[in-house]
Amino acid sequence: MSAISATPLVPSLFAWATGDKLKNWAGNIDYSTDNLHSASSPEDVRAFIKQQRTLKVLGTRHCFNKIADSSDYFLSLKSMDQVIALDPRAPSVIVAAGITYGKLSPYLHEKGFALHNLASLPHISVAGACSTATHGSGEKNANLSTAVSALQFVTGDGEIVNLSREKDDEMFRGAVVGLGALGAITTLTLDLQPTFLMRQYVYENLPLRQLQDHFDAIESSGYSVSLFTDWQKQRINELWIKSRTESGRAFDAKPEFFGAKLASRNLHPIAELSAENCTEQMGVPGPWYERLPHFRMGFTPSAGKELQSEYFVPRQHAVEAILAIERLRDQISPHLLISEIRAIAADNLWLSPCYKQPSVTIHFTWKQDWPAVRALLPIIERELAPFNPRPHWGKLFTISPAQLKTSYEKLPEFLQLAKKLDPQGKFRNAFLNSNLFGS
Numbered sequence: 001m002s003a004i005s006a007t008p009l010v011p012s013l014f015a016w017a018t019g020d021k022l023k024n025w026a027g028n029i030d031y032s033t034d035n036l037h038s039a040s041s042p043e044d045v046r047a048f049i050k051q052q053r054t055l056k057v058l059g060t061r062h063c064f065n066k067i068a069d070s071s072d073y074f075l076s077l078k079s080m081d082q083v084i085a086l087d088p089r090a091p092s093v094i095v096a097a098g099i100t101y102g103k104l105s106p107y108l109h110e111k112g113f114a115l116h117n118l119a120s121l122p123h124i125s126v127a128g129a130c131s132t133a134t135h136g137s138g139e140k141n142a143n144l145s146t147a148v149s150a151l152q153f154v155t156g157d158g159e160i161v162n163l164s165r166e167k168d169d170e171m172f173r174g175a176v177v178g179l180g181a182l183g184a185i186t187t188l189t190l191d192l193q194p195t196f197l198m199r200q201y202v203y204e205n206l207p208l209r210q211l212q213d214h215f216d217a218i219e220s221s222g223y224s225v226s227l228f229t230d231w232q233k234q235r236i237n238e239l240w241i242k243s244r245t246e247s248g249r250a251f252d253a254k255p256e257f258f259g260a261k262l263a264s265r266n267l268h269p270i271a272e273l274s275a276e277n278c279t280e281q282m283g284v285p286g287p288w289y290e291r292l293p294h295f296r297m298g299f300t301p302s303a304g305k306e307l308q309s310e311y312f313v314p315r316q317h318a319v320e321a322i323l324a325i326e327r328l329r330d331q332i333s334p335h336l337l338i339s340e341i342r343a344i345a346a347d348n349l350w351l352s353p354c355y356k357q358p359s360v361t362i363h364f365t366w367k368q369d370w371p372a373v374r375a376l377l378p379i380i381e382r383e384l385a386p387f388n389p390r391p392h393w394g395k396l397f398t399i400s401p402a403q404l405k406t407s408y409e410k411l412p413e414f415l416q417l418a419k420k421l422d423p424q425g426k427f428r429n430a431f432l433n434s435n436l437f438g439s
């Protein structure tokens, strides 16, 4: 989630062209170099990679930590953002890696197709999102990278590698959530389904007690369900239910739902803020890509004065984990803008935080005060430790590399895969070295 200070300003990727230092979207990371090469073709990507000692591919810069950082060179595929081919029979689509969900989704809908899910905002690149296991919500919906059925990428020595779910099994499952460590993804093939309509309903003030007693019923009430809370007053401030309209799947919106009251106007996750940049609510039907994200594509936030952290816990411990965080409310609240709780289905991608584990995520959108947040994260992580929390790869965490190692049973195989595809370590950076490669 969020985009709390989302206002329609300058298109985000040109921010540094005005002379500003190259930063991430939130502005909390000054990247270590301003050197950036913008590639326009796969040949250009190959030639550029061959020349570099180390580099990182930059997506839409929406990560809050230094996972995308480079001290030498950035490669941007922003202008490689075309739909390459749509196969209506599969159905599937091949896209160039720089495309955003915001550009791809209306095209798919117009052709009669849909993706299975989207994140809270559509402005992110497909390659960057899939590389970090970005997710939406819905207990039956796995993260966005599970829609990938094939990948093409360029390795450190400029070779083109094609991997597919069908042919490459294990290696493919290791490469999809690649954290940018394996090469530069140039195309992705994504699974599609027939397009669908959705309605979005928001309820206010769900008592925490009701969530405790009816967690499964609440989570299964819609195709995608989000719980927003400031952890105050023993309640979930807002419950967002995104429901498909087909008969048998539609949510029957009664004025009251487990003690929460149906909202009578569109709401922002922080009720005091204007809902102008939020997707339509109040049960108004609309295409999947205008209901699954919380924020509308038309509003391009140039930057967001916020920080984010998010932890995945096994679904069976969701209520205990939520209650553990609630006990920290007095420490958390002064630094918090809002929290969001979502459910995600299990998958089989090696570095996905949902690897073989149906999960619930507890997300924090923080005020932009890193010293305060950095002091708080170990306290939160300690409280969640009994549930073996896995942090979101693109957000802020202080969990140790040793702990990450015990959380990912396929990490040794991933490291081998990285060594095989990138023996010179061209795509490594300080984040990957300290968190994964142990150097």
Ligand SMILES: Cc1cc2nc3c(=O)[nH]c(=O)nc-3n(C[C@H](O)[C@H](O)[C@H](O)COP(=O)(O)OP(=O)(O)OC[C@H]3O[C@@H](n4cnc5c(N)ncnc54)[C@H](O)[C@@H]3O)c2cc1C
Residues within 6 Å of the ligand: 001, 002, 003, 025, 026, 056, 057, 058, 059, 060, 061, 062, 063, 064, 067, 068, 077, 097, 098, 118, 119, 120, 121, 124, 125, 126, 127, 128, 129, 130, 131, 132, 133, 134, 135, 136, 179, 180, 181, 183, 184, 185, 186, 304, 392, 394, 395
């Ligand atoms: C306002 C906001 C809302 C968000 N909402 C959600 C949400 O709902 N759910 C969620 O899970 N996350 C969410 N996130 C986090 C976000 O989805 C991830 O950080 C995601 O990785 C962003 O994609 P990006 O293209 O901006 O990545 P970047 O930050 O640009 O890069 C991320 C990683 O991907 C790699 N990469 C990018 N492109 C390529 C490529 N072509 N080849 C190889 N590697 C590549 C980079 O090297 C880097 O390692 C949100 C972030 C923000 C700022």
